[in-house]
Amino acid sequence: MSTRDKAVVVPKELLLPFILITSLFALWGFANDITNPMVSAFKKVLELNNTQASWVQMAFYGGYFTMALPAAIFAKRYSYKKGILLGLALYAVGALLFYPAAAYEEFIFFLLALYILTFGLAFLETTANPFILSMGPEETATQRLNLAQAFNPIGALAGLFAAQTFILGSLQSDDLDAAGNPIYDSLTESAKAAVRTGDLMVIRNPYVILGLVVIGILLLIAVVNMPEKEEKDQGGNVATAIARIFRGAKFREGVIAQMFYVGAQIMCWTYIYQYAESIGIDNRSAVPYAMTALVVFLVGRWICTWLLRYYSGGRLLLIFSALAAVFTLGAIFITGMTGLYSLVMISFCMSLMFPTIYGLALEDLGDDAKYGAAFLVMAIVGGAIMPLAQGVLLDIGGSGYTDTLIMGVPEVNFSFILPLFCFFVVGLYGYRVNQMKA
Numbered sequence: 001m002s003t004r005d006k007a008v009v010v011p012k013e014l015l016l017p018f019i020l021i022t023s024l025f026a027l028w029g030f031a032n033d034i035t036n037p038m039v040s041a042f043k044k045v046l047e048l049n050n051t052q053a054s055w056v057q058m059a060f061y062g063g064y065f066t067m068a069l070p071a072a073i074f075a076k077r078y079s080y081k082k083g084i085l086l087g088l089a090l091y092a093v094g095a096l097l098f099y100p101a102a103a104y105e106e107f108i109f110f111l112l113a114l115y116i117l118t119f120g121l122a123f124l125e126t127t128a129n130p131f132i133l134s135m136g137p138e139e140t141a142t143q144r145l146n147l148a149q150a151f152n153p154i155g156a157l158a159g160l161f162a163a164q165t166f167i168l169g170s171l172q173s174d175d176l177d178a179a180g181n182p183i184y185d186s187l188t189e190s191a192k193a194a195v196r197t198g199d200l201m202v203i204r205n206p207y208v209i210l211g212l213v214v215i216g217i218l219l220l221i222a223v224v225n226m227p228e229k230e231e232k233d234q235g236g237n238v239a240t241a242i243a244r245i246f247r248g249a250k251f252r253e254g255v256i257a258q259m260f261y262v263g264a265q266i267m268c269w270t271y272i273y274q275y276a277e278s279i280g281i282d283n284r285s286a287v288p289y290a291m292t293a294l295v296v297f298l299v300g301r302w303i304c305t306w307l308l309r310y311y312s313g314g315r316l317l318l319i320f321s322a323l324a325a326v327f328t329l330g331a332i333f334i335t336g337m338t339g340l341y342s343l344v345m346i347s348f349c350m351s352l353m354f355p356t357i358y359g360l361a362l363e364d365l366g367d368d369a370k371y372g373a374a375f376l377v378m379a380i381v382g383g384a385i386m387p388l389a390q391g392v393l394l395d396i397g398g399s400g401y402t403d404t405l406i407m408g409v410p411e412v413n414f415s416f417i418l419p420l421f422c423f424f425v426v427g428l429y430g431y432r433v434n435q436m437k438a
């Protein structure tokens with residue numbers, strides 16, 4: 001039996017802190033997946049094109065890039081707990097800002113609210129991920145992070161359920177007439193204004209409720225004692241530490257792989273609605289397919305947590321990236337429901353990637369892991385840039401999804417060439433990690 005089998009994943013004395021911090025993974029998963037359908041929702045309510053609507057993801061994931069390094073510096077100077085409390089406070093503020101944004105009915109205000117909300121998520125991810133890695137033996141750190149990350153899709157499923165139940169199903173701008181055409185397009189300007197006001201309030205309410213829930217969680221964590229790992233000073237200032245961690249090829253290449261992975265994930269989960277619409281499935285009816293993607297993602301997380309007991313992270317990354325590429329090719333070149341099923345199954349392959357890249361990249365960084373974690377969270381900016389690029393591809397023939405054919409398939413299918421390239425980069429990182437250990 002290997003030492004990987006014998007090592008404890010979570011020591012008993014750290015079980016309560018592990019559970020509390022793991023709950024945060026579900027909390028930011030909720031925010032991620034209640035927001036993904038908003039790209040399509042804002043497009044219809046505010047009459048945007050695909051490129052404009054994709055700024056939802058630019059604002060959301062751009063907040064991670066902006067605040068990750070300040071979050072790491074804050075956590076290094078103070079503590080994981082204080083970093084988490086500040087993150088929860090920013091999360092709540094951003095969610096509550098949806099109230100004035102809906103009152104002004106300006107897209108830019110919604111983008112600002114999302115941007116501030118993800119300042120909080122950047123603090124949470126920058127502190128919670130390395131905190132989980134530190135809660136036990138180093139040899140089970142990647143397995144422990146996969147276990148904690150397995151609760152992220154549970155929150156994501158709750159976010160999608162909220163989006164379907166309380167938002168998408170109530171939007172009047174999404175209603176169709178008997179011929180299947182959008183009623184909203186044929187309304188007078190005054191009638192459109194009334195629908196727009198009502199729909200923006202529908203979008204607003206779940207975020208405001210979420211902000212109040214986050215405040216409650218903040219108060220709970222504030223009164224619970226959280227152990228802090230005593231750190232050794234490795235010398236130098238922040239710039240010295242950053243230079244030190246980037247000397248390692250495994251970390252440096254891990255940041256690149258993480259950026260491309262997150263880009264692929266957000267593209268596959270955001271544009272599943274547009275893909276479904278291109279074959280005649282409206283947004284609300286497409287939510288079950290997005291939820292199925294999250295279910296197979298969750299199942300994949302549990303399976304991969306078990307597989308990591310027997311196989312190296314680098315080898316599994318290579319295998320799962322190759323499988324993801326096969327399903328992505330199916331989504332591109334197979335039209336109709338089979339292509340949609342292929343798109344759903346990509347999520348099973350993605351389940352391994354984020355925590356495994358994260359754990360591999362931070363191996364052997366010691367107390368510099370807080371700064372390393374910041375750059376891995378900054379890499380989430382891939383989720384801002386790449387969906388915007390996919391939106392540009394979707395607008396090639398017009399604001400629809402099947403306006404033109406590229407390589408014999410509609411532009412919405414062809415646009416998944418971008419996730420395909422991302423999985424190639426992730427697979428290359430898995431191969432490189434294996435070579436480094438050989």
